[in-house]
Amino acid sequence: MTVEWAASVLGLAFGFCLERGGLAFAPKLAAQFYLTDLTVFKVMFSALLTAMLGAFWLDKLGLMDLSQVAMPETFVLPQLVGGALFGAGFLIAGLCPGTSCVAAASGRLDGVAAIAGILAGVAAFNSAYGWIAPFYASTARGAIGFPELLGMSHGLGVALVTAMALGGFWAAERIERSRA
Amino acid sequence: MRERRILAVAAAVLGLGAAAADLRPSADVRHLATEIEAEADHISALDLGARIRSGEPDLRVLDLRSEAEFTSFHIPGARNVSLTKLAAERLPRQGTTVLYSEGGTHAAQAWVLLRVQGYGNVFVLREGIYEWISRVFQPRLAVDASAAERTEFARAAELSRFFGGTPLAGVPRSEVPQGYWTGATPASAPLIEKIHRRGC
Numbered sequence: 001m002t003v004e005w006a007a008s009v010l011g012l013a014f015g016f017c018l019e020r021g022g023l024a025f026a027p028k029l030a031a032q033f034y035l036t037d038l039t040v041f042k043v044m045f046s047a048l049l050t051a052m053l054g055a056f057w058l059d060k061l062g063l064m065d066l067s068q069v070a071m072p073e074t075f076v077l078p079q080l081v082g083g084a085l086f087g088a089g090f091l092i093a094g095l096c097p098g099t100s101c102v103a104a105a106s107g108r109l110d111g112v113a114a115i116a117g118i119l120a121g122v123a124a125f126n127s128a129y130g131w132i133a134p135f136y137a138s139t140a141r142g143a144i145g146f147p148e149l150l151g152m153s154h155g156l157g158v159a160l161v162t163a164m165a166l167g168g169f170w171a172a173e174r175i176e177r178s179r180a
Numbered sequence: 181m182r183e184r185r186i187l188a189v190a191a192a193v194l195g196l197g198a199a200a201a202d203l204r205p206s207a208d209v210r211h212l213a214t215e216i217e218a219e220a221d222h223i224s225a226l227d228l229g230a231r232i233r234s235g236e237p238d239l240r241v242l243d244l245r246s247e248a249e250f251t252s253f254h255i256p257g258a259r260n261v262s263l264t265k266l267a268a269e270r271l272p273r274q275g276t277t278v279l280y281s282e283g284g285t286h287a288a289q290a291w292v293l294l295r296v297q298g299y300g301n302v303f304v305l306r307e308g309i310y311e312w313i314s315r316v317f318q319p320r321l322a323v324d325a326s327a328a329e330r331t332e333f334a335r336a337a338e339l340s341r342f343f344g345g346t347p348l349a350g351v352p353r354s355e356v357p358q359g360y361w362t363g364a365t366p367a368s369a370p371l372i373e374k375i376h377r378r379g380c
Contacts, residue, residue, distance in 0.1 A: 049191055053191065053195065056194075056198050057194060057197075065272070065273050066270075067271060067272050071270060108366070116224050137228075141268075142265055142268045142269065143268065143269065148267075149267050155200070156198075156199045156202060158195060158198035159196055159198050159199035161195075162192065162195025162196075165189055165191070166191060166192060166195075
């Protein structure tokens with residue numbers, strides 16, 4: 001039960017922060033694809049960076065057992081196709097699943113429409129699962145991350161992603177300024 | 181702007197620190213060599229059987245043989261995993277991991293793999309599935325057994341029955357070499373042949 005309460009509190013806090021950050025407003029999200037406002041990129045990458053550094057150091061300091069954290073498995077081709085579909089939906093709706101919930105909760109009808117689209121997609125996927133299943137389970141690589149893929153230590157992988165993120169933030173700010 | 185710089189510097193320090201913290205391999209190679217030499221990495225089939233029977237929590241038994249071999253016969257509660265999958269897998273840090281293969285080579289290689297990754301409490305079933313079959317599943321008692329051998333056999337036979345095995349009493353001495361119960365003598369190839377012929 002603690003998990004459900006924690007998830008509810010974290011979910012509400014996440015939704016509140018998204019709303020306050022203006023991420024429930026589709027034009028702001030769509031602006032990312034036109035390279036005029038890269039807030040989404042910066043928010044997502046800074047969340048990733050915070051979680052990655054936090055998890056790595058909590059594990060190193062013995063405050064958390066990272067091996068107990070579930071890691072989703074990689075299926076290369078199905079996830080590439082899924083990613084492209086997700087991107088297309090994101091571009092069309094101007095919202096992703098989390099932000100569409102926030103948009104709907106704050107009374108925006110496009111958010112409601114996006115949620116309806118998501119539910120329709122879920123229903124279509126589940127109905128066609130028998131047909132899709134072989135592809136869905138193809139090109140399985142197991143629960144691997146960058147370090148395992150590139151044959152490097154976990155710490156070096158963390159350092160590389162940190163460098164990528166900081167480089168990305170710097171580039172994003174420059175792009176925004178040049179487009180302003 | 182100042183806050184962002186501070187955050188960026190903090191992230192850079194933590195990121196570089198992460199690379200530095202993992203520069204040294206998580207296991208000292210010389211320490212591993214000592215462990216291997218002292219045979220501290222071994223577990224006997226009888227000990228493993230007793231631990232499985234006691235329902236020891238967080239005891240993982242990993243079978244490194246092929247899926248077909250695993251399907252035909254495996255140690256109860258074991259999980260089939262290949263070396264490549266094991267290398268990419270994240271096992272829980274707590275508990276005990278016991279590895280076995282057909283003989284012992286793959287299991288020993290997997291042991292090094294896990295120890296280098298920093299996992300502790302990893303053990304190898306010295307003679308692999310053969311040891312399980314010959315010591316636990318079908319323990320043997322020679323026709324001219326000593327009192328000590330009879331005591332050991334009684335313990336193994338009880339364990340064997342728990343796992344649905346068939347203890348064999350009164351077999352020729354040639355099938356129960358000296359040191360059979362102490363584990364000093366490996367399950368010889370002719371012995372294994374006989375085991376296979378019995379339908380394991």
